[in-house]
Amino acid sequence: AGVISTQPEWQDEEYFGNYGNLKLHLEMLSDKPRTEAYMNAIVKNADKLRDKVILDVGCGTGILSMLCVKHARPKHVYAVEASDIAEYTQKAVEKNGMASKITVLNDFAENAKIEDDVDLIISEWMGTMLLFEMMIESVLSMRDRFMKPELTIWPSSASLYLVPCTAQVHFNRKLEFWDCQYGLDFSSFKTLAKEDLLSKPYHDYELPCGDCLAKGQSVLQLDMKTLTIQSLENIVCQFEFVIDQGDTMHGFCTWFEVEFCPLSEDMDTVILNTGPDNQLTHWKQNLFLLDSPVRVNAGDVISGTLTISRNPEYRRHLRAFFDFKVIPGLQESKIVDPSSVQKMFYVWR
Amino acid sequence: AGVISTQPEWQDEEYFGNYGNLKLHLEMLSDKPRTEAYMNAIVKNADKLRDKVILDVGCGTGILSMLCVKHARPKHVYAVEASDIAEYTQKAVEKNGMASKITVLNDFAENAKIEDDVDLIISEWMGTMLLFEMMIESVLSMRDRFMKPELTIWPSSASLYLVPCTAQVHFNRKLEFWDCQYGLDFSSFKTLAKEDLLSKPYHDYELPCGDCLAKGQSVLQLDMKTLTIQSLENIVCQFEFVIDQGDTMHGFCTWFEVEFCPLSEDMDTVILNTGPDNQLTHWKQNLFLLDSPVRVNAGDVISGTLTISRNPEYRRHLRAFFDFKVIPGLQESKIVDPSSVQKMFYVWR
Numbered sequence: 001a002g003v004i005s006t007q008p009e010w011q012d013e014e015y016f017g018n019y020g021n022l023k024l025h026l027e028m029l030s031d032k033p034r035t036e037a038y039m040n041a042i043v044k045n046a047d048k049l050r051d052k053v054i055l056d057v058g059c060g061t062g063i064l065s066m067l068c069v070k071h072a073r074p075k076h077v078y079a080v081e082a083s084d085i086a087e088y089t090q091k092a093v094e095k096n097g098m099a100s101k102i103t104v105l106n107d108f109a110e111n112a113k114i115e116d117d118v119d120l121i122i123s124e125w126m127g128t129m130l131l132f133e134m135m136i137e138s139v140l141s142m143r144d145r146f147m148k149p150e151l152t153i154w155p156s157s158a159s160l161y162l163v164p165c166t167a168q169v170h171f172n173r174k175l176e177f178w179d180c181q182y183g184l185d186f187s188s189f190k191t192l193a194k195e196d197l198l199s200k201p202y203h204d205y206e207l208p209c210g211d212c213l214a215k216g217q218s219v220l221q222l223d224m225k226t227l228t229i230q231s232l233e234n235i236v237c238q239f240e241f242v243i244d245q246g247d248t249m250h251g252f253c254t255w256f257e258v259e260f261c262p263l264s265e266d267m268d269t270v271i272l273n274t275g276p277d278n279q280l281t282h283w284k285q286n287l288f289l290l291d292s293p294v295r296v297n298a299g300d301v302i303s304g305t306l307t308i309s310r311n312p313e314y315r316r317h318l319r320a321f322f323d324f325k326v327i328p329g330l331q332e333s334k335i336v337d338p339s340s341v342q343k344m345f346y347v348w349r
Numbered sequence: 350a351g352v353i354s355t356q357p358e359w360q361d362e363e364y365f366g367n368y369g370n371l372k373l374h375l376e377m378l379s380d381k382p383r384t385e386a387y388m389n390a391i392v393k394n395a396d397k398l399r400d401k402v403i404l405d406v407g408c409g410t411g412i413l414s415m416l417c418v419k420h421a422r423p424k425h426v427y428a429v430e431a432s433d434i435a436e437y438t439q440k441a442v443e444k445n446g447m448a449s450k451i452t453v454l455n456d457f458a459e460n461a462k463i464e465d466d467v468d469l470i471i472s473e474w475m476g477t478m479l480l481f482e483m484m485i486e487s488v489l490s491m492r493d494r495f496m497k498p499e500l501t502i503w504p505s506s507a508s509l510y511l512v513p514c515t516a517q518v519h520f521n522r523k524l525e526f527w528d529c530q531y532g533l534d535f536s537s538f539k540t541l542a543k544e545d546l547l548s549k550p551y552h553d554y555e556l557p558c559g560d561c562l563a564k565g566q567s568v569l570q571l572d573m574k575t576l577t578i579q580s581l582e583n584i585v586c587q588f589e590f591v592i593d594q595g596d597t598m599h600g601f602c603t604w605f606e607v608e609f610c611p612l613s614e615d616m617d618t619v620i621l622n623t624g625p626d627n628q629l630t631h632w633k634q635n636l637f638l639l640d641s642p643v644r645v646n647a648g649d650v651i652s653g654t655l656t657i658s659r660n661p662e663y664r665r666h667l668r669a670f671f672d673f674k675v676i677p678g679l680q681e682s683k684i685v686d687p688s689s690v691q692k693m694f695y696v697w698r
């Protein structure tokens with residue numbers, strides 16, 4: 001017992017310092033679908049990477065840079081990392097006998113001193129709802145700095161996926177505890193638990209495939225070659241789903257897919273998809289719960305927009321605004337003008 | 350990917366507000382050995398609680414107060430809770446039809462307006478290493494305020510237990526990840542991971558019984574009737590363990606036991622023990638790792654002191670200073686004056 005204000009007992013973020021990041025890097029390294037997608041792209045295109053200059057933006061532990069040197073024979077790799085972990089990345093590069101091939105730069109990408117001509121920019125910048133943390137901005141700024149027709153950017157494209165879903169199991173699991181404990185009614189706390197559940201996206205969600213009420217749609221496609229950072233200020237994503245099974249719609253789920261374009265015509269595109277049909281990654285899926293569930297029937301159309309905007313002040317944070325209507329299918333065509341549902345989510349400011 | 354400074358991505362403590370506490374209360378309510386110990390004490394002594402006035406210090410969700418009303422027939426219960434959750438506790442009391450029996454006071458115990466004479470103080474104040482958060486101070490101040498010879502305090506006594514232990518599995522699990530991933534040597538990050546592992550107590554530890562190198566000892570006994578808050582400023586706990594199996598000693602583990610004295614002579618004492626031989630509670634056990642493991646043999650004596658001091662500034666925080674020697678058993682009696690091992694831990698400041 002005993003609760004000090006609203007802070008977790010051990011305030012890890014203050015205490016861990018550098019180690020806080022290390023735990024995140026461990027999580028990312030342990031994420032096999034993630035790391036193996038990058039590795040596959042490197043291995044499959046190894047011949048074309050020979051003697052090329054590679055820039056690894058936000059290299060973390062240096063895994064991507066070292067995989068390049070291990071599996072291909074690049075001329076040189078510049079591994080840029082702004083956090084203090086770069087000191088240990090440098091040591092890892094040395095331990096792996098790659099110090100002559102990899103230059104670790106402990107700096108912001110934008111400030112990194114690189115005199116070379118860059119052929120490939122590789123980066124793992126994706127976050128919650130694809131864009132959260134907006135690390136993509138550093139990748140695009142490096143693209144512009146080293147721009148040339150033959151420049152490759154990995155991933156070469158990215159898509160955000162959306163689907164309307166039911167989430168009854170999650171809903172119950174989060175709230176039913178408070179119904180009764182030791183023969184006592186604790187439902188007054190359910191109000192508080194429900195407020196919390198609905199107040200923000202649930203970023204750590206594992207969407208069961210069977211909870212999708214329609215086929216997931218790509219609502220945003222980013223081409224890393226042509227994308228401008230300005231275009232990400234306010235993104236309006238259109239969607240129109242045909243419900244394929246009647247159920248209670250609790251909200252929407254998002255995930256993303258990125259592609260690694262092949263460097264020669266005979267090679268396949270490597271794909272990393274974090275959706276519910278794929279092996280779970282550390283990104284999981286992201287759940288956006290409506291304030292009130294909506295009953296939907298097979299054939300109904302969920303039509304509307306998801307507007308993603310950057311927070312004008314906290315530039316790494318996003319807002320997700322859903323605005324949609326449920327247009328009844330044939331059996332209820334009497335409703336001519338259904339009312340729209342709107343909800344704003346902060347991710348996380 | 351993407352790491353914003355050293356803070357967790359979602360900064361729950363800032364975001365959750367009230368709900369942060371609710372999650373802790375859910376954890377405490379879900380802890381059956383904890384809640385059932387209190388319930389057993391109430392149920393077994395129900396006859397003696399009849400028409401008594403009860404004070405619940407730091408009532409949280411109100412579980413202990415409501416269990417008193419449900420299972421005994423007290424005259425009245427005063428449930429004091431400083432956090433905002435008290436608003437919902439009041440509603441829970443009403444929902445359970447106990448509003449005439451329980452007065453919820455949203456205040457610090459020290460400021461709570463109670464005109465009644467109190468017969469029983471009940472509180473769940475125990476934390477990591479028994480004393481962390483020092484909520485015991487509020488209980489003792491209520492004891493002094495309502496002091497009379499017949500006043501009962503539940504728990505009535507508390508003991509801190511200590512044992513030397515091996516922790517090879519934990520050690521390996523925390524560090525071996527960095528040896529090799531994807532055929533690459535990440536051991537430079539192991540240094541960082543090890544620094545973290547050794548720098549503070551691991552409060553969320555599940556001590557396997559077989560890892561104890563001697564029998565656990567009670568090194569501190571608190572009698573809630575006579576204990577003074579001043580005596581907790583700097584507590585010197587003596588210990589002397591005889592090693593019963595040769596192994597690598599990685600450090601010490603602590604846990605605690607509290608007792609609920611019976612209110613009549615024919616009743617048993619109810620005990621809540623959070624040690625490794627008992628059902629796991631939300632307190633788990635607490636591990637204190639030495640900087641260098643020590644090889645110990647059966648018959649060796651681990652002799653020394655654990656000094657627990659309150660942080661002079663952050664009054665809810667503790668320091669744990671271990672100072673001990675390994676005195677060889679008969680087979681190595683040649684070492685006359687073994688050197689002492691000393692290590693300071695911050696819990697957590």
Ligand SMILES: [Ca+2]
Nearest residue numbers: 001002475476
């Ligand atoms: Ca606690």
Ligand SMILES: [Ca+2]
Nearest residue numbers: 126127350351
């Ligand atoms: Ca991330």
